[in-house]
Amino acid sequence: MSKATTGGGTTGDGTTGDTTLSETTRHTPVLLPQVLAALNIQASGTYMDATYGRGGHAGAILDELIANGRLLCLDRDSAAIAEARVRFGGDSRVTIFLAPFSALAQCADQVLPGLKFDGILFDLGVSSPQLDDASRGFSFMQDGPLDMRMSAGEGPSAADVVNGAPLSELIRIFREYGEERLAPRIARAIVQDRESQPFERTTQLAEMIARVARSKERHKHPATRVFQALRIHVNGELDELKAALDAAHARLAPRGRLAVISFHSLEDRMVKQFMRRHSLADPMYAGLPDMPVHARPTLKLVGKPILPDETETSSNPRARSARLRVAERLDQGIAA
Numbered sequence: 367m368s369k370a371t372t373g374g375g376t377t378g379d380g381t382t383g384d385t386t387l388s389e390t391t392r393h394t395p396v397l398l399p400q401v402l403a404a405l406n407i408q409a410s411g412t413y414m415d416a417t418y419g420r421g422g423h424a425g426a427i428l429d430e431l432i433a434n435g436r437l438l439c440l441d442r443d444s445a446a447i448a449e450a451r452v453r454f455g456g457d458s459r460v461t462i463f464l465a466p467f468s469a470l471a472q473c474a475d476q477v478l479p480g481l482k483f484d485g486i487l488f489d490l491g492v493s494s495p496q497l498d499d500a501s502r503g504f505s506f507m508q509d510g511p512l513d514m515r516m517s518a519g520e521g522p523s524a525a526d527v528v529n530g531a532p533l534s535e536l537i538r539i540f541r542e543y544g545e546e547r548l549a550p551r552i553a554r555a556i557v558q559d560r561e562s563q564p565f566e567r568t569t570q571l572a573e574m575i576a577r578v579a580r581s582k583e584r585h586k587h588p589a590t591r592v593f594q595a596l597r598i599h600v601n602g603e604l605d606e607l608k609a610a611l612d613a614a615h616a617r618l619a620p621r622g623r624l625a626v627i628s629f630h631s632l633e634d635r636m637v638k639q640f641m642r643r644h645s646l647a648d649p650m651y652a653g654l655p656d657m658p659v660h661a662r663p664t665l666k667l668v669g670k671p672i673l674p675d676e677t678e679t680s681s682n683p684r685a686r687s688a689r690l691r692v693a694e695r696l697d698q699g700i701a702a
């Protein structure tokens with residue numbers, strides 16, 4: 367985790383607005399009005415955007431906050447955080463952290479020990495600038511190094527995994543994180559090919575997969591699921607999410623809102639089960655007239671999962687698989 371950057375000019379030029387950003391750094395925020403409604407923003411409240419990206423949601427949250435409102439922005443990608451510092455470095459309501467969101471409690475404590483939030487947002491997955499920058503290696507559509515690390519340079523890259531993991535581990539990764547039914551076939555082909563030539567480029571891997579595995583889904587490239595699986599594995603995405611949901615739950619103020627946008631079924635399932643689990647009373651105490659505090663639910667589900675409408679998906683195809691789930695922290699000791 368890098369040291370916090372607070373507004374008030376500590377980040378250099380303090381430029382605000384989009385004027386310094388090139389086209390390639392843009393990201394269209396998904397379900398924006400729905401997210402703002404979900405967070406139920408109080409003008410002087412304290413909020414966290416745990417996945418800053420290019421600040422689409424963060425900027426809109428800030429528009430609703432007055433001078434004593436507060437927003438903490440996190441991202442593990444240094445390019446995202448560099449943009450945040452340029453754009454919001456001069457804003458005294460904002461504190462910016464280069465950190466994985468599993469460390470959100472430690473970030474909050476840097477601002478104020480034990481700080482709690484009126485709303486915490488996770489907009490999971492990758493941003494458009496990450497996908498569109500071939501040098502980050504996230505996309506099978508563009509040739510680039512097989513990298514996929516959100517925290518650039520930290521830990522093993524996708525190439526390290528593809529060239530180094532045993533066959534059984536590759537099969538597990540493709541099955542578990544990509545739900546790829548042809549996992550064994552693809553993994554065997556990788557192991558055979560890497561003997562003579564290691565995989566270094568995104569298109570090298572994508573083309574090999576296209577040769578050995580035809581996609582059943584007409585509009586899906588055969589490498590889609592393997593690329594998703596490698597990205598999830600390389601970035602430890604499910605472990606990150608599990609730790610972050612627990613931390614967010616502990617840091618929500620009474621009536622604070624948790625809003626999570628997921629883009630694939632693995633993370634959505636985790637979010638759904640997490641919210642459900644905390645919205646139910648301990649069944650051991652079911653039917654008892656006086657339920658002890660520790661057995662009472664701590665979250666209330668807010669509405670049904672929210673999906674983008676057709677207008678949004680036609681103007682922003684990347685919103686297609688988005689699903690927003692919302693829950694509210696219950697006052698301690700008050701049953702749902």
Ligand SMILES: C[S@@+](CC[C@H](N)C(=O)[O-])C[C@H]1O[C@@H](n2cnc3c(N)ncnc32)[C@H](O)[C@@H]1O
Nearest residue numbers: 395417419420421422423441442443466467489
């Ligand atoms: C979909 S984008 C967010 C876009 C943002 N809401 C906006 O409107 O510009 C997801 C961002 O979350 C970041 N991210 C993903 N997993 C993370 C993690 N475990 N910790 C911190 N940041 C993470 C990615 O680096 C990426 O910048």
